[in-house]
Amino acid sequence: MAVINVSAGSEAVLVLGDSAANANVAGTTGLVVPQMQDITINNSTGVFRFKTLDNTAESAVTTPATNQITLNVVVDSTAFFGDTSNGDVVVQTGLFGCSKNKTRVHFNAAFDGSDSGSKFLSGSGFISGLAPTVNMDSPVWVTPVTIEVDGDYSNASVA
Amino acid sequence: MAIRDDLKANLDVSLAGSNVSVSSELPYSVGGETLYNKNMKHFYLDEDNIEITELFSCLDNNDVNQTETTVQGFLSVDAKNQPGDIDTVITNILNSKDAISNQTIRECEMTTENTNDVITYTFDFRFVTV
Numbered sequence: 001m002a003v004i005n006v007s008a009g010s011e012a013v014l015v016l017g018d019s020a021a022n023a024n025v026a027g028t029t030g031l032v033v034p035q036m037q038d039i040t041i042n043n044s045t046g047v048f049r050f051k052t053l054d055n056t057a058e059s060a061v062t063t064p065a066t067n068q069i070t071l072n073v074v075v076d077s078t079a080f081f082g083d084t085s086n087g088d089v090v091v092q093t094g095l096f097g098c099s100k101n102k103t104r105v106h107f108n109a110a111f112d113g114s115d116s117g118s119k120f121l122s123g124s125g126f127i128s129g130l131a132p133t134v135n136m137d138s139p140v141w142v143t144p145v146t147i148e149v150d151g152d153y154s155n156a157s158v159a
Numbered sequence: 160m161a162i163r164d165d166l167k168a169n170l171d172v173s174l175a176g177s178n179v180s181v182s183s184e185l186p187y188s189v190g191g192e193t194l195y196n197k198n199m200k201h202f203y204l205d206e207d208n209i210e211i212t213e214l215f216s217c218l219d220n221n222d223v224n225q226t227e228t229t230v231q232g233f234l235s236v237d238a239k240n241q242p243g244d245i246d247t248v249i250t251n252i253l254n255s256k257d258a259i260s261n262q263t264i265r266e267c268e269m270t271t272e273n274t275n276d277v278i279t280y281t282f283d284f285r286f287v288t289v
Binding site for chain 2: 006010013038074140
């Protein structure tokens with residue numbers, strides 16, 4: 001048993017790219033989402049319950065999951081609005097461009113960094129839920145980000 | 160430039176011609192007596208007190224910090240015979256907080272204390288920036 005401690009600052013990492021290869025957590029091409037305050041990876045299955053005459057309790061089966069990644073970030077200008085000098089579409093257009101253009105983004109969500117053997121979840125989906133906000137009590141732009149995952153997650157280890 | 164310096168520069172101008180002058184010295188004590196009690200009608204500004212705290216803690220350790228700076232100012236005058244322009248002087252000192260730029264919070268609170276025939280005005284300036 002081993003807990004995953006992310007205090008080092010390089011463990012909980014989300015990398016986005018316009019292809020699975022570019023979103024590689026061990027690569028250098030994708031958009032490493034900076035200054036995440038928190039990240040939640042949802043894999044919420046539905047449940048179908050039914051009753052039968054020969055049972056005293058309900059039976060249940062799970063139905064396909066709703067997969068979603070939600071995070072809150074401090075807005076970084078380059079990550080939010082893009083870096084046109086980069087070849088990857090996600091990096092070029094940034095989080096806002098991907099949301100506006102409905103660009104499919106591939107992701108690697110690393111649990112314990114990018115060293116060999118580190119665990120990560122991957123998949124693809126669409127960015128949604130951007131809502132940048134700022135006020136004088138906390139005068140730095142922050143925004144929630146949601147990745148509505150299309151399909152299933154895959155889990156793997158860094159080679 | 161320290162906030163104390165900016166406040167003093169502003170007060171040098173706004174209090175010019177009044178009955179109160181701004182001292183460049185810190186409000187230290189000599190023989191148990193503070194300078195502002197010894198030299199009445201002189202406004203003394205203490206050194207900046209700075210506190211840096213985390214505004215946003217981030218998973219990649221690129222935290223967003225905020226800096227809170229507090230500065231105290233002191234002015235003593237004769238309680239029996241206050242300067243005729245004391246209200247204007249106090250207003251100008253309170254308003255000097257607005258001379259500090261690039262702050263999200265600019266506050267100044269004044270309190271008074273009477274000791275014998277001396278009234279001491281204490282000004283607590285508070286500034287917050289990110």
